Amino acid sequence: MTPAVFEPATPLAPPAGRTTNDLIRQQNLSSVLSLVHSRGALSRAQLGATTGLNRSTVTGLVMELTELGLVREAPGGERTGKVGRPTLDIEPEDHVAALSVRAEPLAVTVALVGLGGVVHARLRHDTAGAPSPKRFVQIVSSSVEAMRADIDRHYRVVGAGLAVPGLVNANGSVLVSPTLGWKRDPVSARLSDELGMPVAAGNDASIGALAESRFGVGVGVGNLLYLGGAMHSIGGGLIIDGTLLRGTSGYAGELGHTVVDPRGRACVCGRRGCLEAEVSLDILEPLLGRRKLDEDELDVELGVARSPRVLAEVTRQVELLSVALTNFVNAFAPETVVLSGYLGCLLSVSRERLADAVRVHPLGAEGRTIRLERAHLRSRLMLVGPAELAFADLLSNPAGFRG
Ligand SMILES: [Zn+2]
Structure with missing residues (x-):
């Protein structure tokens, strides 16, 4: 698996006044701090194994990060031997x-x-x-x-x-x-x-895509398609080969404005039948007789819903979401698809239909297995x-x- 990396690549030639060694040290400090930031407490041995750096280099880097006030030592889970002292883990300084x-x-x-x-x-x-x-x-x-x-x-x-x-x-x-x-x-x-x-x-x-790839369901996933972001609008985030796809001026990922029904509802963008206009909590809330539902409240409402009008509307929206997901999966070939916000709620009540939508068979070839997950960070996202x-x-x- 490709680790998710978002920082720009180190330039080949160092800027004036800095040596290649300075740049390598900066990159190594960055690797160690980024690891403990996203993974939590790690032993020096784990840091060495993950970064490929030797023991003395890791020790030096940890010392510098400690002096900078960016990491600290904490009692770890491993022991140096059967009766040995507990090892010390390195964890981020959360102050x-x-x-x-x-x-x-x-x-x-x-x-x-x-x-x-x-x-x-x-x-x-x-x-x-x-x-x-x-x-x-x-x-x-x-x-x-x-x-x-x-x-x-x-x-x-x-x-x-x-x-x-x-x-x-x-x-x-x-x-x-x-x-x-x-x-x-x-x-x-x-x-x-x-x-x-x-x-x-x-x-x-x-x-949202960035946070899930650092702390949530997307840790270690190089190619991730994230859809959702809010309860009342749909956005997309794409991580391709470990990098957040930005596009011209950073505007890539407006997947919510993919047209799924050309004769559908008017969208805020001026078109008709965008995914965001058709697959919307704003349509469902009046049928549920509720307003301003948050993600947890909606999970409860959908879990107990028996009204034929509510169930029919959920089915209609899930069908259109399925069409969009099949297109996205064919276009971007992700390993993992993450749905968040309102779409995460739809996934919980329609997992089978949506899982079928991402089971693609490109050009009739044998299908790939694509993980379909609800965002893990939920209210922390x-x-x-x-x-x-x-x-x-x-x-x-x-x-x-x-x-
Ligand atoms: Zn639109």
């Missing part, structure tokens, strides 16, 4: 943290997430409607102020990451977010000015995910971090 911010039409969530994906705190601010970018920045700022005393006393915050349901370019500007009503807004620059720290923004589904954007620079160059 090194990032702010994780999520913008949704009816809520703004801010969380404090430590290295290793530990959620230390979260604050959810419900809104009556989608906030303007300016109002959104105010809400985030007041949420951070509410955490300020705790942050200043206990944590070293490296920056903030922001998840937006919409198109976000590499500079963190939102091109368009139909569900938030935002257009051409430099939202991460606004937030960075307000918070006084770097802010990296990305599309929520791409962030969009807390842990945005923080990954903020940790990216630290993970790729740990020695550059002198907090």
Whole structure:
């Protein structure tokens, strides 16, 4: 299996003033810190076996990361012999943290997430409607102020990451977010000015794919198709050969706007019959007689639903989702397909039909086995995910971090 790697490849020639040895050391520090960040506590022997580095190199790297305050030693599970002392594992220093911010039409969530994906705190601010970018920045700022005393006393915050349901370019500007009503807004620059720290923004589904590949069902999976991201819209995230597919200006993965019924419902994008318009909790909620259901509540509702209208609508949506999944699987040849949010709920009640949809036989050849999984991180997904954007620079160059 190809390990998921998102950092840019090391350039062949070192920049002025840096030697090849400097670059190799940076890459090794990055490998060790990234491993304990995504896998949790590991012994020096496990670090050596996974990275291919020898014992003394691993010891030196761990010492440097400890001095930087990025990892610490903790009693491990292994023993040096039958009656030997317990070995010491290396684990991430979770007081090194990032702010994780999520913008949704009816809520703004801010969380404090430590290295290793530990959620230390979260604050959810419900809104009556989608906030303007300016109002959104105010809400985030007041949420951070509410955490300020705790942050200043206990944590070293490296920056903030922001998840937006919409198109976000590499500079963190939102091109368009139909569900938030935002257009051409430099939202991460606004937030960075307000918070006084770097802010990296990305599309929520791409962030979901990243988080599942680091901490969830996609660990060690080189080719992963992720679909879902939110309860009321559908986005896609693709990891191809271990790298998040970005496409022109970072806009790849808008799989929710794949047309599954050309004569279907009008979509926010201006077309008809997009997957997002047809496979939607917004259609199902009135039939259930409920509103604003979260993932856990919907699981319960669907588990006990007996109404013929509800069951017929679920079947209709699952059929259209199946059509889309078969097309995606043929186009991208993933090893694993991950469904999250609303689509994860549909998977739990229609596993057989959806599993059949991803059982493809390319050109009549023998079928491949493709894992179909519900996202594992569930309610943690969009807390842990945005923080990954903020940790990216630290993970790729740990020695550059002198907090
Ligand atoms: Zn559309």
